Each structure stands twice: as C-alpha cells, then as structure tokens.
Amino acid sequence: MAKYTAYNLVRAVSLLPRNTNYNYVNPRTPGLIHIENVNLPAGPIQIRRWNPRKGENYVGSSVESISSEMIWRVANAVNLGEPINLDRILGGSYNTRSVLETLMALTPEFYYCYPGRIKDIDGHSSIEHGHKHLIWLPDEPHEQGVLTEKQVPNMAISEIPLQSVTYDNLILPDNMAVGGDMNIEVVRRHTQIQIALYLIGLQLGYRTWIAQNDKGIIYKDKPLIEQPGIIPALGTENIISAFPGAEPSARFIDCIWFQNHRFMPAVMEVEHTTGVTSGLTRMKGLQDAMPAFNTRYVIVAPDNDREKVVEEANRQQFLSLDARYFSYSSVEELYYICTHRNLHGVTQEFLDCYMEKVCVN
Incomplete structure (x- = not known):
C-alpha cells in the first residue's frame, strides 16, 4: 500500500x-x-x-x-x-x-x-x-x-507521549549563511538533517563522511570535522581509494556512511527546496566511478516532496541508482529512537524499514 x-x-x-x-x-x-x-x-x-x-x-x-x-x-x-x-x-x-x-x-x-x-x-x-x-x-x-x-x-x-527532536548548539559558518540559493533557515534545516544522519550513523556503528563544503559546521562547540565518527579525508577510505575517480565524485555528497572499511550502507543527498535532480546527478557520478560497488543511493527530502522524488528518480538517466526516499519525518523518527533507546545490534537491512524504494521496475 x-x-x-x-x-x-x-x-x-x-x-x-x-x-x-x-x-x-x-x-x-x-x-x-x-x-x-x-x-x-x-x-x-x-x-x-x-x-x-x-x-x-x-x-x-x-x-x-x-x-x-x-x-x-x-x-x-x-x-x-x-x-x-x-x-x-x-x-x-x-x-x-x-x-x-x-x-x-x-x-x-x-x-x-x-x-x-x-x-x-x-x-x-x-x-x-x-x-x-x-x-x-x-x-x-x-x-x-x-x-x-x-x-x-x-x-x-495506549497513548504514548508525543516525541520531539532537539538540535542543540548548532552553529553555521558564515560562508554557509550568506549567498547561494538557500536562505539561512533553509540552510539551517538542511544542516539539522545532516546532523541527524551523522548521529544515526554513529549509533549504528557507521563512520560518516559529510560534504567537504559543510565541514565548518560547529556542533556542540566543536567543528563537525572533529566529532567522533566523522571521516576527515575520503582518501583514507579503502572503498573510495580502490576506485579511480571516486573521491572527487564523492567529495560534495551530503552524507555517506561507511562500515568496517568494507561496506558503504548508504549514500545520501539532502534536498531541501533545491531540487532533486542535482542530488541524483551527484550520486550517479559516484555510481559511474565505482559501478561494481553495491550500496543504497538515497534522496533525503521533506515529506511533501515525495512525489517529486519519485518522478525524478524514475527518469531514465537515474534508474540504475534504484534510488530510495528517506523522508524528513522518517529521519527524525529514527534519530529519536537512536538517541533515546540506545539502538544497537541491528543489520543494514534495518535501514530498509525507513528508506522507501521508489523506482518502478
């Protein structure tokens, strides 16, 4: 259904x-x-x-x-x-x-x-x-x-208490707060979702790459690049270094999860009013650079953008991605569970409960 x-x-x-x-x-x-x-x-x-x-x-x-x-x-x-x-x-x-x-x-x-x-x-x-x-x-x-x-x-x-998600001590660098196509509140929301993805990955035992141009974010009084579980340089990842051309293709992708230096559970682009095509294009570039590697290519977007994600993901040039849709509400639901229930011991397949496959085969 x-x-x-x-x-x-x-x-x-x-x-x-x-x-x-x-x-x-x-x-x-x-x-x-x-x-x-x-x-x-x-x-x-x-x-x-x-x-x-x-x-x-x-x-x-x-x-x-x-x-x-x-x-x-x-x-x-x-x-x-x-x-x-x-x-x-x-x-x-x-x-x-x-x-x-x-x-x-x-x-x-x-x-x-x-x-x-x-x-x-x-x-x-x-x-x-x-x-x-x-x-x-x-x-x-x-x-x-x-x-x-x-x-x-x-x-x-049986009614349970309503859940809320808090983003604490998040500071955007000046070069993110001015210029570009997104106003400050849109940039802030985009960044909040990136932080949620990072913290989900941390709880699930993943190391996280955050886009090169977002490394200046300050979270809990420390630069994001200094946070535990954040990958400082893509070139040190065996998965990426094994494929010539993969590093420049991955450098500006919003979020990538790595596991045990052997797996890459998800490649994620956060799209907040900026259009879905740009994120799909970046992920397609990475797939072309490492075609033999199996992972999940995921568009993370607001709940009311689902139809747009489905439409764009099913365009002929993106079908090979078999893209998934990770709604903001699903991100924050999983984030809440991870931060309040000490979630651990789950397999990668657990992610499929939250990341909806949207391509029509």
Whole structure:
C-alpha cells in the first residue's frame, strides 16, 4: 500500500459535492461547513462555516483556509487501519481542526470510530470509552459525502507521549549563511538533517563522511570535522581509494556512511527546496566511478516532496541508482529512537524499514 499523502487527501476532498452544506462529524459541534475552493495538488482548502443556532448564515460567513502545512501534518500521520486523532496530531493548534476532520470523514476511504482507551493508574489497567478518531480503510469505501462510523469493539489505544527532536548548539559558518540559493533557515534545516544522519550513523556503528563544503559546521562547540565518527579525508577510505575517480565524485555528497572499511550502507543527498535532480546527478557520478560497488543511493527530502522524488528518480538517466526516499519525518523518527533507546545490534537491512524504494521496475 502506497503512503498516504496530502495529494491524496486534497484530491479526495475536491471530489466532494460543492452544492451541499455539511454537518460536523462531532454531533455536539453545532454549525455547517461549505466547501468554497480546493487547490490541487496539496491545498490550501477554502471553506465557510457558520452556526444557524446563533442566527448565522452562509452570506454572513467569511472564507477560511485550511493550509497546506496543516494538511501535510495530518496526511503524514495516516497509516492503513490505524486510528488517528487530529487534536493529538496537531497539538491543539489550528482552529479548523474539526473542519478538516469532517471533510476527511466525508471522503469514502475514511471512517470515524471510537476505539477504547487503555488507562494505566497505579499499576491497574482498564479500558475506557475512547475519543473520536479517524481510520483509513481504502479497501472498504463508504458512500461519498456521508459520515460513516466504523465499529471497532476489539480495538484499544495506549497513548504514548508525543516525541520531539532537539538540535542543540548548532552553529553555521558564515560562508554557509550568506549567498547561494538557500536562505539561512533553509540552510539551517538542511544542516539539522545532516546532523541527524551523522548521529544515526554513529549509533549504528557507521563512520560518516559529510560534504567537504559543510565541514565548518560547529556542533556542540566543536567543528563537525572533529566529532567522533566523522571521516576527515575520503582518501583514507579503502572503498573510495580502490576506485579511480571516486573521491572527487564523492567529495560534495551530503552524507555517506561507511562500515568496517568494507561496506558503504548508504549514500545520501539532502534536498531541501533545491531540487532533486542535482542530488541524483551527484550520486550517479559516484555510481559511474565505482559501478561494481553495491550500496543504497538515497534522496533525503521533506515529506511533501515525495512525489517529486519519485518522478525524478524514475527518469531514465537515474534508474540504475534504484534510488530510495528517506523522508524528513522518517529521519527524525529514527534519530529519536537512536538517541533515546540506545539502538544497537541491528543489520543494514534495518535501514530498509525507513528508506522507501521508489523506482518502478
């Protein structure tokens, strides 16, 4: 089953009838919702809402927007057959949460449901009546535009604390902060992901090459090149030195993991608004320089860039890479596990749980 995306969500909402006023999925929420406009492929969605009990009507209501950012946050949390709660996903932010929840429930692939809630207090467990959730069941579509409840009598949820990832004491060198095609915040986000990849590799026992032009980054008061597990010079790696032309091809690749001087688990390009083609081109250059060596060629990119990664990775000139997609959310999920659970003893194949193969063979 393909990953659910904002494109799927917005497309489904765009197919809902526009000549209808919809009730909220929560019967205790008074008011009506009207879809004004749906901007493909990923939003925003414009709606009107009003409460007839207060004498309000369509004419007097204002147009409100459900942002693309909000849509992506929700879409990224959707997994097949797993209930989701929008209030929890969005952390109480966005005042159109209940509207988006309703619009999703009106589409054929989403039901609303009330799974039980596991409650643990003082060593005693019980299952109580749960809160409203949405559940994605694409193989069991209901009638479009009709709110439909899914009975889940044997399903219960144990809520774990929300996870957060912290990037501490990260300083960018001056030559990274000015000039170029990326503004300072984009550069900072790109660098945060590089640091996360380095720390994941460190926890998994890999040594990491960081692009030559990024070695001036200061992390925890030390230059990145002086951090444990960072490779200071590519020429010292037996894998690279065995292939003439490999070193210059690899020098500016964002991140490469090495293991035991014999393996190269992943070659990764971090693409943040800079386009995917440049990263694929650099990795193709490395593959051409060392064609007999088996590794994973990976594009690391924001979650909302998945479609672009899939499209570019399947261009004829890049098919030999058999590229993978490592979303920012997957990077940070693995980073969180590595830094909080002392992850060790896993094989390279473990990476395949996070790096999605996107080439169509």
